[in-house]
Amino acid sequence: MGKFEIKTRKNNEFQFDLKAGNGQVILTSEGYTTKSNCINGIESVKKNSKDDSKFDKKTSTNGKPYFNLKATNGQVIGTSEMYESEASRDNGIESVKKNAPEAEISDLT
Structure with a gap:
């Protein structure tokens, strides 16, 4: 099962990584000025990852x-x-589609 990890960048912005069940990073976000915006980005990934046209x-x-x-x-919400x-x-895209919708959020900040 995949998970989102929220981290703080050196410039104090927040970012998330979506990791596959094996721990490999499959998607990384931009920097966000607030944690709540970062969490909104995660929710957007969960929603949009179900739609092939969004990739x-x-x-x-x-x-x-x-x-x-x-x-x-x-x-762009993730790269x-x-x-x-x-x-x-293409396997990476399938991994995001499989892992993102049900991924838990782990706050490492």
Whole structure:
């Protein structure tokens, strides 16, 4: 079972990571100025991860595939790691879809 971990960045912003059951980070958020906004971001991931159209498949400047998860308003709410192949990226998307909706929240701040 996956989980969201809320952490504090060095600049005192909050961010979350979605981790798969094996502990691997599969999605990372932007920085949030308040913890409540960070938690709202998590709720947005839980909701939007059920919709295939919210996943934006990308390729970085170094040619590595990755993806963004977008909210209904088009704002990016999470970004994946860089993958070695498109198949691995697609597996990452499936992992977010599987883990996010029921993931618990662990506050590490």
